[in-house]
Amino acid sequence: xxxxxxxxxxxxxxxxxKTRWLWLPSLMFGDGVAxxxxxxxxxxxRRMGLDTADTALAIALLSIPVMLRPLFEMVVTHFWGTTKVxxxxxxxxxxxxxxxxxxxxxxxxxxxxxxxxxxxxxCSSVFYNIALHRFYIDTSQGxxxxxxxxxxxxxxxxxxxxxxxxxxxxxxxxxxxxSSTPQHHNTTTLHSQKSCGFLTMALLFGxxxxxxxxxxxxxxxxxxxxxxxxxxxxxxGVELFLWLWHTIFLPGGTHGYAxxxxxxxxxxxxxxxxxRRMLKRKDDITALTFFILFLLPETLLALTAPLFLIxxxxxxxxxxxPQEFAFTQGTIAVIAIALGYTLGGKAIxxxxxxxxxxPSALLLAVPGAALLFLSYNTAAPLSIVAASLAAxxxxxxxxxxxxxxxxxxxxxxxxxxxxxHAIARTLIATPFVIVGSLASLMLTIADYxxxxxxxxxxxxxxxxxxxxxxxxxxxxxxAE
Numbered sequence: 001x002x003x004x005x006x007x008x009x010x011x012x013x014x015x016x017x018k019t020r021w022l023w024l025p026s027l028m029f030g031d032g033v034a035x036x037x038x039x040x041x042x043x044x045x046r047r048m049g050l051d052t053a054d055t056a057l058a059i060a061l062l063s064i065p066v067m068l069r070p071l072f073e074m075v076v077t078h079f080w081g082t083t084k085v086x087x088x089x090x091x092x093x094x095x096x097x098x099x100x101x102x103x104x105x106x107x108x109x110x111x112x113x114x115x116x117x118x119x120x121x122x123c124s125s126v127f128y129n130i131a132l133h134r135f136y137i138d139t140s141q142g143x144x145x146x147x148x149x150x151x152x153x154x155x156x157x158x159x160x161x162x163x164x165x166x167x168x169x170x171x172x173x174x175x176x177x178x179s180s181t182p183q184h185h186n187t188t189t190l191h192s193q194k195s196c197g198f199l200t201m202a203l204l205f206g207x208x209x210x211x212x213x214x215x216x217x218x219x220x221x222x223x224x225x226x227x228x229x230x231x232x233x234x235x236x237g238v239e240l241f242l243w244l245w246h247t248i249f250l251p252g253g254t255h256g257y258a259x260x261x262x263x264x265x266x267x268x269x270x271x272x273x274x275x276r277r278m279l280k281r282k283d284d285i286t287a288l289t290f291f292i293l294f295l296l297p298e299t300l301l302a303l304t305a306p307l308f309l310i311x312x313x314x315x316x317x318x319x320x321x322p323q324e325f326a327f328t329q330g331t332i333a334v335i336a337i338a339l340g341y342t343l344g345g346k347a348i349x350x351x352x353x354x355x356x357x358x359p360s361a362l363l364l365a366v367p368g369a370a371l372l373f374l375s376y377n378t379a380a381p382l383s384i385v386a387a388s389l390a391a392x393x394x395x396x397x398x399x400x401x402x403x404x405x406x407x408x409x410x411x412x413x414x415x416x417x418x419x420x421h422a423i424a425r426t427l428i429a430t431p432f433v434i435v436g437s438l439a440s441l442m443l444t445i446a447d448y449x450x451x452x453x454x455x456x457x458x459x460x461x462x463x464x465x466x467x468x469x470x471x472x473x474x475x476x477x478x479a480e
Contacts, residue, residue: 022249027132028198029205030091030242034125036206037098037235038062039306039330041118043211043322044228046310047218048110053440056303058115060436065123066429069130070271070422072123076130077266084252086131088243090124095239097121102232105225134418137195138258200338207330210234215322265419274416278423286472287410291427293465294403297364297458298396299435300451305371308448309385313378316448318385328386336390340397347398353405354470360399361466365459367392372452399462403428406469 038059045055065072076086097120104113210231217227251257265274278284309325311317320328347356370392374385407424411417442451 023246023251024136025198026242026245027087027136027250028195029202030239031129031132032199032202033094033206033235033238034122034128036203036210037121039207040210040214040231040235041114042303042306043214043310043325044105044231045111045114046307047214047224047228047322048105050111052307052311052315053443055440056307056443057437057440059303060433060440062118062122063429063433063436065119065126067426067433069126069426069429070266070419072126072130073418073422074266074271076127076134077263082252082254083131083135083257084246084250086127086135087246087250090128090131091239091243091246093124094121094128095236095243097124098232098236098239102229102236105229105232110225130422134258134261136257196338196341200334203334204331206235207334208326211322211326211330215326218322261418262415263418265416270416271419274419275423278420283473284410286469287406287424288427290406290465290469291403291410291424292431294361294406294462295364295399295428296431296435296461297368297455298399299431300439300455300458301367301371302432303436304439304443304448304451305367307443308371308375308452311448316375316378318374318378318380320385324382324385328382328389332386333389333393337393337397337400340394340399341401342397343394344398344401345404348401348405353402353409357402357466357470358463360402361462362459363395364399364462365456366395368452368455368459372449372456375447375449375452409473 041062042055042059045058046052050058079086097117100117101114101121104110104117107113213234214227214231217230218224221227265271278288306325306329308317309320309329310322311319313319344356344360370388374380374388377384380388407421410424411420414420439451
């Protein structure tokens with residue numbers, strides 16, 4: 001470290017609780033809207049007459065931008081401007097995209113309009129998620145350094161007696177942070193505990209309330225196009241309201257509200273170096289393999305399960321109406337996956353990851369088994385359908401908490417943890433896109449029973465992956 005390196009000094013935002021609660025819930029709510037819109041789009045395409053295989057393929061292709069998260073992270077890193085502009089611009093683009101889709105639903109070119117405008121919504125949602133976690137959400141991993149220098153080394157070279165002064169590397173330059181308020185760990189704990197609740201509220205609103213409105217409007221108006229056009233106009237209005245709210249209350253500036261995140265590996269020429277370094281470490285290779293294969297059974301169910309619920313009984317489905325889908329998949333299942341995720345987090349906190357990883361791998365057989373049971377009992381009452389979906393999604397939520405903890409281990413105490421987080425999320429999403437595309441082909445040659453049976457049998461894959469992960473990382477501490 002030389003004296004010629006640029007040094008930037010700035011003051012962190014005051015972290016008042018009342019001020020933070022003016023925009024934190026709305027930010028997390030906006031983050032959950034993207035998933036809700038994709039589910040609404042899937043049901044809308046089926047209600048508009050698109051066949052099952054083409055619907056699955058369309059949703060899988062719309063999810064491709066999620067695979068490009070490292071590239072989007074680089075774009076955010078190299079953009080010079082205020083942090084607030086990312087939130088506002090992406091939400092405004094999302095509102096325009098949804099309004100355009102709603103407008104085209106009245107015309108004969110509704111499918112072309114959906115295919116043209118929905119990619120803008122998905123891309124803006126990925127940028128929104130990146131900006132949210134980069135600039136407004138603190139991580140629990142403390143201060144890290146890009147450029148391969150650990151924070152402790154910086155303190156050794158630049159000792160400071162003040163406890164409220166921190167030195168770290170961010171965006172390629174040394175940054176000294178002077179906080180006017182003490183740094184407490186409860187801010188990060190608050191964000192991690194409440195974010196799941198806000199995302200659940202967004203999913204309940206989009207997949208539950210809006211789906212219910214669409215179904216009721218179909219009954220009242222006897223016009224499917226008008227009903228779903230109204231729903232997408234409402235979702236566009238929600239995005240526009242959030243845009244106006246954040247324009248007024250969201251803090252901006254050239255530096256984010258959250259603590260600066262390291263950007264090593266996100267600059268030109270650094271990505272290959274960081275990736276090559278990951279592929280040389282045994283623990284990193286193990287984690288990368290875990291991200292790809294652990295959720296393999298769920299990748300086959302992500303698109304086929306909702307289509308199975310709304311498919312007609314003579315096509316092997318349950319034939320649920322939009323209202324029944326909103327109650328089972330949009331309400332009961334969402335609450336169940338949130339409860340499972342919360343219980344998994346508490347289990348990890350109490351006993352550690354290593355004790356619960358194998359049980360969570362076994363639980364990944366429950367979603368496929370529950371859907372397989374329903375495929376053999378298509379005339380089951382709605383209460384049985386809701387209970388089966390609740391059991392499967394609770395098991396999935398518990399397993400997702402384990403995946404989250406593995407991501408934390410993979411990125412913790414690393415100078416390129418932002419890039420690692422992006423790579424982890426990309427590898428988790430890639431099988432969903434690839435297998436989802438293959439599922440569209442499978443739906444043309446196999447029935448739902450065979451697909452769900454295959455998904456149940458594939459539950460042995462996460463079990464094997466978990467055994468290898470625990471064996472190859474056995475030297476790491478169990479307590480988190």
